[in-house]
Amino acid sequence: MALNILGLDVQKTEDLVNDLNVLLANFQVYYQNLRGIHWNIKGKGFFELHTKFEELYNDSQIKIDEIAERVLTLGGEPLHTFEDYIANAKVPVGKHISKDEKAVALIVSSISELLKLERTLLDKAGDANDEGTNAMMSDLISEQEKTVWMMNAWLGK
Template sequence: MKNVKSNQETLELTAKEREIEQLQILLANYQLYYQNLRNFHWNVRGNSFFELHTKFEELYNDASDKVDEIAERILTLDGHPLGNFSDYVAISSIAEANSNCSGNEMVEQVIEAHNTIVLKVKDVIASANENDDEGTLDILPAYVSYLEKMNWMFKAYLK
């Protein structure tokens, strides 16, 4: 797969190239997260159907906006965003979700995905700092705040 390099090649990248690479991985994570949410939205069952069906839709709509924003940020930095799902699966830290489970188990998978994305956003922020990229630094902190708030709410839901 092109656009994502080996560890040795990563050491030789410029700050801008490292940032683009981290944004590609964030894009892949968001694409898997988005698809998992769609899966949960379609397949949730049980007493919590109405609230989780609606919440998963809210989350996948937000994720869709972020996918577009991340891809456009890559383009702004003169990169070429990945567009094939096979590329996303290859580099994402988020796996395809199992939707043959309870609503609570789906929520637990969402919490885990949020934690993974927050860590990757922090990696991108570090790369953006190294690259003196104020544009990316202006966008990404809000991602962290949103996901942390959602996790707090989901954890309260599970209690």
């Protein structure tokens, strides 16, 4: 088994880099969704949701950078084109969304897709003994589960 400079199996690391790039692409789509609903939200909940969506997209921007830096740490190159993002997108693309419930439902469905990708990465990182990626996925999952709970509570679910 060949090891890289971090002491991780080369083949397993390449697989993790590919999956991290898929996660990165999906976070970029999620980020654009958040920007769009932030800009276009209308209705009585405008002030509350406009602020919340801005908080979420600012947070996503930080996470996008962290994921890209993890790809680089593992010796890969982060995806960085819209073409790559769309080709790897599992997160639904939100378009023409201005209604509060539809916007919040988009966030829930988007995070649900991100969680699937993150859980796969968590399993693979554990198998590869990659504690850095493992810790990142664990933190993302914990935080996003809470966000889903809060958004579903707002939706009355």
